[in-house]
Amino acid sequence: MWVFYLIALPLTVGMVAATLRYFAGPAVPLHVLATVGYAWLCSLSFVILVPTDIYTTITGNQKGDVGFFWSWSYWSTFVLAWAIIPTIKGYEDAGDFTVKERLKTSIRANLLYYEIVGSIGFFGIVLIIIMHHDWGGAILGFAMACSNTFGLVTGAFLLGFGLSEIPKDIWRNADWTRRQKILSHMVAKMTVKLDNARQEYCNTITVVQATSKQMSKRDPLRPFMDIIDNMLAQMLRDDPLFKLSGGNKLAENDMDYDTDEKTMAALRRRLRIAHEEYCRSKSKYTTSVMEALELEDTVTNYEQHDADGWKYVSDLRESRSGTLGSFLDHIDTFTFSEFIWRCILLNRLLKVLSVLLGCISAAILLAEATLLPTGVHLSLFSVLINAVGKQEILVQLAANLWEKMHLPLILKKKHAMTTFKKSVV
Incomplete structure (x- = not known):
């Protein structure tokens, strides 16, 4: 079990670090980078936790470690989404000259948001009291249920965007015209x-x-x-x-x-x-x-491939630096391979990838639409997991492979949710 953690955790952390380095501007404060990196790590922790959770469920082993990490991921995401990130966003957006005043401005700007959420929660509590519900100390469970309901309802509205737009966008990008x-x-x-x-x-x-x-x-x-x-x-x-x-x-x-x-x-x-x-x-x-x-x-090279001898010639990019770069710029085999990749293979591979992602989207919809308690496995993911039996490595590889295949769909959904939140704000 820990072998999988030692492999998957560094890969996930590396992916988060690479994404931060690509998107972050040069003037982004360190505390913002740390907060965003930790939030992304919590969001992507399912890549590590889901395969392990599936294996422990199949084998009937104890879920102590997995349960702890699920709780860490859930509560970290909860606190970040409802308290820390809105406060930091308002703090960085404020133009005040002291830390105290910027915090005050941030809190005042978020008060309306908190008041609306708090009013909804208070209405729910009053409704349960009126219905004579036996609390039994379940206030924490009620709060978790409200948070999960919000996430599920919002995800249900936005999931279709990623399921359909990614395959269509990739297919369209393969058409040069x-x-x-x-x-x-x-x-x-x-x-x-x-x-x-x-x-x-x-x-x-x-x-x-x-x-x-x-x-x-x-x-x-x-x-x-x-x-x-x-x-x-x-x-x-x-x-x-x-x-x-x-x-x-x-x-x-x-x-x-x-x-x-x-x-x-x-x-x-x-x-x-x-x-x-x-x-x-x-x-x-x-x-x-x-x-x-x-x-x-690329289009010009493709149209003039006979005149250029099937070599990729570009006046747009700068010459590669160093002795190796100069050697690659003049070697026929390399320029021919670059022409084959850019002008012939790339757009065809994009179409294949589009069809593959379309099939994955259809498989996800089929799995969500056929959640039957009859023991009939219509989900491709369920068939794959049951096919590998109780082999730890195979179960984790199968679950991780399935996650990696539809991870772009999840990221597209998160992008759509972010755009939705910005438009509301």
Whole structure:
């Protein structure tokens, strides 16, 4: 049992670390990275716990260790989702100048959310009391049931998104013509977003500079203004290619930030949000443009394969560095293999993967729709587990393989849930 833990746990931690490194920005605080990493680890702990739990259930062994880890995962996720993450989100979003004030702002911003949830819970307790329900010390169980119900209902609404959209998106991406049209639309859309984000960023910089210029050194708010000035200077140093332009579309109340500490905090928050939105839009725009150019490069190589001798020639990317890179750029076997992969195999493999994920989606729906207590195994997962018997390694490998196969569907569902929560907020 512990052998599986020693293998699966480092792989899961490594996957979380790699994801953090890919998505995290350079200015993300350490405590945010630690919180997000721990939350992702709790969310992905099912990759380790489910195979072990299935094996202990089949063999009838004691579930002490598995039960402890399930409790750790559940309560960690519970506390993170309902308390820690909302507080940290509000804290990082606040523009106040001290830790105490930022915490106050975060708590006040989350009070409405907590009041709504608390009202629903209080209504449920009152309803149970009216129905003369025998509590028997089951308040904790009631809270867990409410949390599970929320997760199951929300997941039921959003699961279909991942089950259908992933196979369709992969199939569409394999079609070069359709993918080029989609990327052209994305580039045009991101161009507009980047222009708007840049304009807001320039306007905010203009407001900050004008406010700082009109504020005397003896002004009681000058220390707060100095913090904002230093933050702006650091932003401009981190992006030396940025050139201030525009900034003339200011509203009437854009110069009213020097009245008290709260308005200065609002100015600081506005500057940070404008900078983050500009960097986010610029990154998305660059990614969309590069993906469109790379796809056009691939199509060009495919259409001119006879003239180039079935070699992948790209003027878009830079030459590989080092002696080995220069050798690979000029070796015929490598360029031929790269052409075969990019221009012939990749889109066909995407179609095969799309069909495979579509079959997995159908198998998941079949398994959820046929939860019969008759002993009839219509679930492919159930058939697979029963086929390997009580062999520990085979059971864990089968369960882990099944999880890995539909893990993209789960991640797609989590992405849809995140998008849903952002739209609500």
